[in-house]
Amino acid sequence: MSIHRTATEPVACCAPLGASALSDQEAEATAAVFRALGDPTRVRIVNLLATSDGPVCICELVDPIGLSQPTISHHMKKLVDAGLLEREQEGKWAYYSINPAAIEKLAAVADLKGACC
DSSP, X not given: XXXXXXXXXXXXXXXXXXXXXOOHHHHHHHHHHHHHTSSHHHHHHHHHHHXXXXXXXXXXXXXXXXXXXXXXXXXXXXXXXXXXXXXXXETTEEXXXXXXXXXXXXXXXXXXXXXXX
């Protein structure tokens, strides 16, 4: 059984929203993350993964989310592309988990006091 792990670079910025100025690149990277989280289904998926004991297969999300597997796959791709989730391929099954580095950077972005990482 081979395992292949996929993770996109998490939030590519470090400047918090409370910083004196954001570069165009920082603003675009931050907007991409907020776009990924701008869908209630994706927020629910992140919540379920954040409270799980380990990586989760899409098949385990169908009932709690109430959507079809292809629809959930679409949302998972958006979250992986934004760098918020990690994907592990085990044979034909894919397992997803929160990307801890992305969550740390996201917390720094939301810091309105301006402390940077």
